[in-house]
Amino acid sequence: MMMRYFKLFFIPIVPPAPLLANAEESFNLGKVVATVEKEAVRIMASVTMKNIFIILYVGACATYTLAFSLHFTKQRTLERFAAAIGLALNGAVLVAIVLISGHLPVFNLFESLVSAAFILACLGLFFTKVERSLPDVAMWVWIEILLLLVISLLFPKVLASSCYDFNYPYRICFFAFRVGALSIILFSSAFIIQSRVEGKNPLSGANRFYQGRNFLLLGTILFLVSEYSGMVWCQNGWGDMWRWSDGHLQSVFIFLYLMLAFHIQERRKGPRGIRSLVAGMSGFVMLAFTVIRGLD
Amino acid sequence: MKEIARKLSSLSFAGWSVVALIVWCTLGIVLAGTEGFSNQFHGMNDIIIRDWLTSPQRGAFFWKVWFVGLCTAVVVLGINLIFCSWNKFASLIRANRAGASKYVMLAVHILFGLVALGHFGSFMLGYKYENIRLVEGQSFRFDRVFSIRLEDVHFVDDPRVLQMAYRDQTPANFHYRLNYGDMVLSKGGEEVYRGRVYVLKPIRFKTIQVTLKRFTLPRSPETESPGVVVVISRNPVLDVFFIAYPLMIAGIGIYLAMTWCLHYRKKPYQKKIGGKGKGI
Numbered sequence: 152m153m154m155r156y157f158k159l160f161f162i163p164i165v166p167p168a169p170l171l172a173n174a175e176e177s178f179n180l181g182k183v184v185a186t187v188e189k190e191a192v193r194i195m196a197s198v199t200m201k202n203i204f205i206i207l208y209v210g211a212c213a214t215y216t217l218a219f220s221l222h223f224t225k226q227r228t229l230e231r232f233a234a235a236i237g238l239a240l241n242g243a244v245l246v247a248i249v250l251i252s253g254h255l256p257v258f259n260l261f262e263s264l265v266s267a268a269f270i271l272a273c274l275g276l277f278f279t280k281v282e283r284s285l286p287d288v289a290m291w292v293w294i295e296i297l298l299l300l301v302i303s304l305l306f307p308k309v310l311a312s313s314c315y316d317f318n319y320p321y322r323i324c325f326f327a328f329r330v331g332a333l334s335i336i337l338f339s340s341a342f343i344i345q346s347r348v349e350g351k352n353p354l355s356g357a358n359r360f361y362q363g364r365n366f367l368l369l370g371t372i373l374f375l376v377s378e379y380s381g382m383v384w385c386q387n388g389w390g391d392m393w394r395w396s397d398g399h400l401q402s403v404f405i406f407l408y409l410m411l412a413f414h415i416q417e418r419r420k421g422p423r424g425i426r427s428l429v430a431g432m433s434g435f436v437m438l439a440f441t442v443i444r445g446l447d
Numbered sequence: 448m449k450e451i452a453r454k455l456s457s458l459s460f461a462g463w464s465v466v467a468l469i470v471w472c473t474l475g476i477v478l479a480g481t482e483g484f485s486n487q488f489h490g491m492n493d494i495i496i497r498d499w500l501t502s503p504q505r506g507a508f509f510w511k512v513w514f515v516g517l518c519t520a521v522v523v524l525g526i527n528l529i530f531c532s533w534n535k536f537a538s539l540i541r542a543n544r545a546g547a548s549k550y551v552m553l554a555v556h557i558l559f560g561l562v563a564l565g566h567f568g569s570f571m572l573g574y575k576y577e578n579i580r581l582v583e584g585q586s587f588r589f590d591r592v593f594s595i596r597l598e599d600v601h602f603v604d605d606p607r608v609l610q611m612a613y614r615d616q617t618p619a620n621f622h623y624r625l626n627y628g629d630m631v632l633s634k635g636g637e638e639v640y641r642g643r644v645y646v647l648k649p650i651r652f653k654t655i656q657v658t659l660k661r662f663t664l665p666r667s668p669e670t671e672s673p674g675v676v677v678v679i680s681r682n683p684v685l686d687v688f689f690i691a692y693p694l695m696i697a698g699i700g701i702y703l704a705m706t707w708c709l710h711y712r713k714k715p716y717q718k719k720i721g722g723k724g725k726g727i
Contacts, residue, residue, distance in 0.1 A: 312614045315621040319647055368703045375696045383689070387647045390658035390678030391575065392688065393566065395491035400476045407472060411465045416458050 204247035208265070208308065211240035212300050215272070219293040227281050234276055241269045248310055254318070257326040258311035260445025263333070264303040268296050270334035278338075286348055288359070291341035295434070299337075302442060321384035328377035332370045333437050339366035340434035347427050360427060367430060371409050374437075378402060397447070401440045408436050456530035464524040471517055484509070493577045496570035521563060532556050548705040551698055558695035565688030573654065573681035580663060581628075582674040589679055592635045595657060597675060599629040606668040609661075623647060628675045630657055644677070655681045 214237035221230035244265055248256040256262040275292035282289070316322055342363030349359060381402070382392040393399060412430040454460060478484040487507040491499055491514075499506050500514065535553050579587050579595075586596035608620045623646040632640040632652050642650035649658040658678040665671035 313617055314613060315616045315618050315623050316647060317618070365703065365707055368699065372696055372700050372703065375692075375699070379692050379696065382692075384647075386656075386685070387649055387658065389492075389660065390577075390649065390656055390680040391492070391569070391682075392685070393569065395479075395488055397476060397479050400472055400479060404469065404472050404476060407465055407469045411462060411469065414458055414461045414465060416462060 201251060204244060204251060205308065207240050207244045207247060211237050211244055211265075211268075212304070214240060215268075215293070215296055215300060219290075219297060222290055222293055223285070225285075231276070234272065238269070238272045238276060241265065241272060245269055252310040252313055254311065254313055255323060255327055256310075257323075257330045258317070259309070260306055260442065261303050261308050262311060263326070263330050263441060263445070264299045266330045267334040267337070268299040268303075270331060271296050271299070271337055274334065274338045275341075286345065288341050288345045291344050292338065295337045295341060299438075302438075306445070316388075319384065321380045321387070324380035325377050325384055328373045328380065329441075332374035332377060333434070333441055335366055335373060336370035336437050337434035339363045339370055340431050342366060343427050343431035347424055347431060350424065360430075363427075363430065367409075367412065367433060370433075371413075374405065374409065378406070398444060401444060405437055405440055409433060452530055452534075455526060456534045457527075458531075461524065461527045461531065464520065464527055468517075468520045468524065471513070471520055475513060475517070478509075478513075495573060495575045497572075498574075518567070521567070525560065525563065528556060528560050532560070546705075548702055548709070551702045551705065555695055555698035555702060558691050558698055561691040562688060562695055565684045565691060568684035569682050569688065572683050574679075575681075576679040578660070579677050579679060580674060581677065582663075582665075583672055587679070590681070593655070594633050594636075595677070595679060596631045596633070597628055598631055600626075600662070600672040600675065601628070602626045602662060602673050606662075606664055606673050609664040609673060626662065628659060628677075630677075632657070644675075654683050654685065655679065 214233050218230050218233035218237055221233055245256045248262060248265070256266050271292060275289055275296070279287075279289040279292060311317075340363070342359050346357070346359035346363060385394060386392045408429075412426075412433050415426045415429050475488075479488045484507075487510055490506060491510065493499070494502075494505070496514070500511060532553060535549070535556075539549060539553065574590060576587075576589055581587060581595075581597040583597055583600055586594050588594045603625045604621055608616055611620075627643045627645045630642055630644050630650060631638055632642075632650075632655070640650070640652040642652075644650045644657055644659040646659050646661065649656050651657075656679070658680070660676045660678055663674040663676055665673050
């Protein structure tokens with residue numbers, strides 16, 4: 152019954168090699184049919200889940216875009232409603248990824264971007280205030296979420312393969328904290344960009360900058376936790392906490408950039424706002440390296 | 448002299464040192480991804496950096512210059528860190544009512560110095576023998592008096608999985624927590640340690656670590672057990688590094704918690720907006 156239903160999808164059934172080998176060893180037709188049927192149900196469920204996952208992903212992109220448009224027209228109630236739906240759809244995409252792949256959605260570029268968009272949307276919904284004039288912090292957050300989704304649209308929507316060590320705790324921490332750091336540093340960028348925009352109103356601008364600084368420090372902590380996990384993973388897997396590779400140098404670059412953002416001073420001469428420029432770009436620098444790393 | 452010390456401890460000097468490091472690091476990233484430079488760059492992993500740097504047969508001259516440049520920039524930053532920390536410490540002693548957050552930030556900077564020293568120490572102290580291939584019963588001598596022997600390999604999976612790429616080795620066909628090698632470490636011919644080494648679960652004897660990188664396919668999978676590829680390393684400052692690093696993170700966390708609302712508590716006329724001499 153299940154097999155007939157499965158054939159309606161015109162998907163060729165190829166039993167896995169070990170299964171065939173077992174069948175040759177001791178030919179037990181009932182057992183083989185049962186196993187093939189079980190495997191078919193699993194593949195079918197996976198195919199259906201994959202379709203659902205794509206539909207949810209497109210839905211999340213569309214509702215986020217709608218929320219962004221409503222933000223411009225200052226229809227705050229509708230915007231919050233659309234944002235909540237977008238967030239729910241985004242969350243459902245992540246749940247679908249977990250169900251299909253069996254791992255946290257943080258291991259490749261597509262998964263990282265969708266997860267970062269989700270965290271950023273949560274932060275945007277719960278940690279930004281409704282403001283009268285535009286641009287405001289929420290607008291920059293929306294732009295960042297859409298940027299993440301546009302980048303994810305440009306790349307194949309594939310899930311990371313579950314390698315044998317996918318459940319190794321330090322590996323999970325390395326990737327998960329990195330996604331967390333990316334979203335929080337992007338969130339801080341929204342505050343710092345807004346502080347630059349509000350430069351004419353120094354008091355409000357400085358408050359925004361300080362809020363941005365708080366989130367930048369929080370993001371840095373998450374980034375360092377990710378690096379620490381990565382170093383323990385490296386020490387246990389390769390016998391050294393450091394490897395000379397592009398990936399490690401990119402991590403050093405991000406670390407140094409964050410250090411610069413915290414140590415840079417305003418100049419007496421020349422252009423003003425160099426500190427907020429460097430700090431405001433942190434999120435985008437980290438995003439750029441996430442994309443570069445994802446291309447490997 | 449005071450003027451030099453003031454300049455060396457300044458935030459602007461720290462900023463420019465970090466900019467120099469960023470530029471140097473960017474050069475490394477670009478060249479490491481370029482064909483022709485890439486192989487020699489990855490060759491830096493084969494032995495400890497001290498030996499790589501001093502051996503004329505190993506490593507390209509260009510990468511050695513790059514590495515020395517990188518270390519120089521870090522040393523310059525270190526000088527700034529020492530002067531800046533000393534000044535900060537002196538001013539905290541002088542001040543009657545210094546905020547606790549300033550002490551925390553000072554501690555974070557000192558811990559950062561320890562982390563950087565630990566990192567540098569791992570390049571220069573101890574030793575590393577990369578990609579040692581062993582099969583059952585084989586041994587490898589290192590550091591004059593030590594030797595490691597692979598006594599037995601326990602491999603529950605189909606050895607053909609070892610031919611597959613990393614991405615194709617799934618939890619279903621490769622059980623990394625069930626496959627292991629029994630190792631015996633001897634010093635001067637006398638057994639000092641015996642343990643099971645798994646992938647991602649090395650064995651440690653004092654500061655010596657034996658890491659199982661991967662298993663190797665045997666010549667005849669039906670009759671022979673797989674071999675192993677191990678890394679033998681000794682890093683005397685590893686513990687210092689792995690303790691200082693989380694303490695540094697915790698310090699930043701404490702500092703953030705202490706200063707999260709600090710700005711809003713100040714009265715408007717006390718706020719310094721974009722003032723010179725202040726980092727974030």
